[in-house]
Amino acid sequence: MSLWRTFKVAWEGLTLNKVRSFLTTLGVIIGVAAVIVMMAVSAGAEAEIADQINALGANLIMVMPSFSRAGFGRGMSMGPGRMPGLTYDDIGVIAQNVTGINGVSAERVTNQTIKAGNTTLEDVPVVGTTSGFPQVREYRLAVGRFLTDEDNDRARKIAVLGYDLAQELFGDSSAAIGQAIKIGSVKFTVVGVMAPKGVVGNTDYDGRVYIPITVVFKKFTPARFGGNNVGIIYVSAESKEVMKDVMEQVTKVLVQAHDVDPSSPDFSLMTQDSIIEARASTTATFRNLLAWVAGVSLIVGGIGIMNIMLVSVTERTREIGLRQALGARPRDLQLQFLLEAVMLSLAGGLVGVLAGVGGSYVFNALGTMRTALVPASIPLAFGAAALVGIFFGYYPATRAARLDPIEALRRE
Amino acid sequence: MAEHIIEIRDLTRVYGTGETAVHALRGINLTVEKGEFVAVMGPSGSGKSTLMNILGCLDRPTSGTYVLDGEDVSRLGRNQLAGVRNRKIGFVFQSYNLLPRLTAARNVMLPLLYNSHQRLSDEECYRRAVAVLELVGLGDRIHHKPNQLSGGQQQRVAIARALVNNPSIILADEPTGNLDTKSSHEIMALLQQLHQQGATIVMVTHEPDIGDYAERVLHLLDGQIASDRLNGARRRAI
Numbered sequence: 001m002s003l004w005r006t007f008k009v010a011w012e013g014l015t016l017n018k019v020r021s022f023l024t025t026l027g028v029i030i031g032v033a034a035v036i037v038m039m040a041v042s043a044g045a046e047a048e049i050a051d052q053i054n055a056l057g058a059n060l061i062m063v064m065p066s067f068s069r070a071g072f073g074r075g076m077s078m079g080p081g082r083m084p085g086l087t088y089d090d091i092g093v094i095a096q097n098v099t100g101i102n103g104v105s106a107e108r109v110t111n112q113t114i115k116a117g118n119t120t121l122e123d124v125p126v127v128g129t130t131s132g133f134p135q136v137r138e139y140r141l142a143v144g145r146f147l148t149d150e151d152n153d154r155a156r157k158i159a160v161l162g163y164d165l166a167q168e169l170f171g172d173s174s175a176a177i178g179q180a181i182k183i184g185s186v187k188f189t190v191v192g193v194m195a196p197k198g199v200v201g202n203t204d205y206d207g208r209v210y211i212p213i214t215v216v217f218k219k220f221t222p223a224r225f226g227g228n229n230v231g232i233i234y235v236s237a238e239s240k241e242v243m244k245d246v247m248e249q250v251t252k253v254l255v256q257a258h259d260v261d262p263s264s265p266d267f268s269l270m271t272q273d274s275i276i277e278a279r280a281s282t283t284a285t286f287r288n289l290l291a292w293v294a295g296v297s298l299i300v301g302g303i304g305i306m307n308i309m310l311v312s313v314t315e316r317t318r319e320i321g322l323r324q325a326l327g328a329r330p331r332d333l334q335l336q337f338l339l340e341a342v343m344l345s346l347a348g349g350l351v352g353v354l355a356g357v358g359g360s361y362v363f364n365a366l367g368t369m370r371t372a373l374v375p376a377s378i379p380l381a382f383g384a385a386a387l388v389g390i391f392f393g394y395y396p397a398t399r400a401a402r403l404d405p406i407e408a409l410r411r412e
Numbered sequence: 413m414a415e416h417i418i419e420i421r422d423l424t425r426v427y428g429t430g431e432t433a434v435h436a437l438r439g440i441n442l443t444v445e446k447g448e449f450v451a452v453m454g455p456s457g458s459g460k461s462t463l464m465n466i467l468g469c470l471d472r473p474t475s476g477t478y479v480l481d482g483e484d485v486s487r488l489g490r491n492q493l494a495g496v497r498n499r500k501i502g503f504v505f506q507s508y509n510l511l512p513r514l515t516a517a518r519n520v521m522l523p524l525l526y527n528s529h530q531r532l533s534d535e536e537c538y539r540r541a542v543a544v545l546e547l548v549g550l551g552d553r554i555h556h557k558p559n560q561l562s563g564g565q566q567q568r569v570a571i572a573r574a575l576v577n578n579p580s581i582i583l584a585d586e587p588t589g590n591l592d593t594k595s596s597h598e599i600m601a602l603l604q605q606l607h608q609q610g611a612t613i614v615m616v617t618h619e620p621d622i623g624d625y626a627e628r629v630l631h632l633l634d635g636q637i638a639s640d641r642l643n644g645a646r647r648r649a650i
Binding site (some may be wrong): 009016322323325327328329331406409 | 468469494495498503505511522523527528573601
């Protein structure tokens with residue numbers, strides 16, 4: 001029998017019991033949709049992480065204090081009064097001695113109570129920083145001005161508010177300018193409000209206050225607790241190409257300035273790339289796990305097809321016997337039942353692709369979770385469904401082909 | 413000069429081996445000529461069904477030869493036997509064996525679809541199916557499904573299906589077993605009409621009055637031909 005005619009016979013077989021055929025494909029539909037949605041979810045998670053890390057600032061190098069055992073050991077032999085870690089002076093050292101950079105800034109964060117008029121906010125992150133901060137973090141000002149070098153030199157008691165904080169305290173960004181706020185027990189004047197930036201990583205930029213870092217040292221961090229140590233130094237390189245060179249220079253000048261062993265310095269360098277890499281390996285594990293779960297559901301769907309095909313072969317034993325008597329060869333029957341299984345799985349694959357693509361879109365639109373459709377997942381899932389049909393249809397089809405016509409015709 | 417359609421020599425069929433072996437056929441010699449109408453009779457267990465299965469190429473003999481329409485089919489493989497069944501044999505079963513979801517015409521078309529020697533278009537298949545349905549007197553039931561037809565009409569559809577590929581021989585296994593007397597005689601009249609038009613028919617039955625429609629009656633007993641006689645009442649003029 002020709003392929004097209006066998007196809008039509010197989011189609012008739014499927015339409016004989018539509019509800020059963022649909023329920024059988026449901027397993028494959030769920031499997032295929034799961035593969036596509038899972039891949040979209042993990043791709044969405046990866047994109048989210050990449051976005052967040054890129055939002056830290058372009059070509060950014062982060063210098064952080066590292067209190068390794070070796071670092072402390074070396075610290076003992078340092079000059080008098082020298083504590084391990086990064087200091088305010090390091091900002092100047094980098095700015096003056098390293099070439100190929102756009103800007104340097106630093107952070108020293110302390111949590112304080114803020115009062116403005118009748119409003120009191122507890123535990124607000126107060127960020128001591130320098131003039132370079134907006135540049136290195138790609139952070140824009142909404143109104144007023146940011147901190148200048150002069151503000152730091154003179155330790156002026158001025159503050160720049162995060163966007164949400166300004167709204168909360170004064171109702172409006174412009175209204176905040178020139179107002180007085182109390183941070184801890186110290187009075188500050190608001191000189192600027194930052195544009196909204198949102199949450200990056202674990203930091204809510206819009207809920208913070210930015211003041212000169214020198215004021216933090218003087219008013220909020222007593223010398224015995226690490227005095228004028230900074231929490232982190234940000235260096236932004238001119239381009240991606242000079243990143244490596246800048247990192248080498250920074251390491252060299254800081255090793256010199258701190259007088260530490262180059263093999264175990266008291267600081268460490270990080271870039272977005274190294275963070276992305278670390279996070280990517282976590283998400284890759286996550287993604288592989290999801291892919292396996294989805295793949296298993298596809299196999300379960302295939303077993304469902306095999307089960308129903310075996311039932312179908314048994315039910316139609318007499319019909320198979322008749323077809324044999326009328327001249328159907330074993331391979332005609334094998335093809336007929338194989339096509340039935342493949343059509344079930346392909347129909348399931350098609351609906352599953354639609355459901356998967358639709359599902360990914362809906363998740364994204366509802367904001368439940370970010371998804372990014374992986375184009376390759378569609379042919380992958382569809383192809384897997386077809387393979388499942390062939391694989392799990394082969395055994396029932398072979399059984400149909402091997403039936404003895406005399407026995408089959410005798411069956412009621 | 414007569415042309416042999418069936419030529420069987422020393423045919424045996426043994427089921428199982430050793431102590432439990434069942435000898436269903438013990439050396440059958442039989443020649444059926446073109447245009448003959450043969451009834452095979454005998455009690456149950458006499459080997460009628462086994463003989464019909466072998467004649468129908470659904471089963472193979474344990475030993476001996478079976479030449480069907482000039483072709484030795486006793487040693488063919490499953491695929492080749494399927495082709496022989498399709499081209500040379502038309503089956504009529506006791507329980508009609510129509511596919512309930514297909515119309516009369518679609519049921520009759522089935523053997524044409526499996527005919528790999530003659531690739532006919534769908535239109536041609538349909539045309540031929542309608543032609544044989546008209547031949548068996550069902551020209552007005554072409555689009556009826558089996559459950560819309562009486563038993564006699566269903567058996568006519570089955571006979572049309574047996575005829576559609578122009579087979580060398582029609583094998584009818586208790587063709588009237590499920591029918592009332594009136595329908596039985598109508599079906600037998602139809603078979604006899606086909607016989608008069610030149611069809612070769614071998615029919616199994618256990619009803620003597622049905623056997624009387626044939627021109628030659630074989631009696632099987634214990635796997636052997638006990639008697640082979642021309643039916644006096646309906647003796648063919650040669």
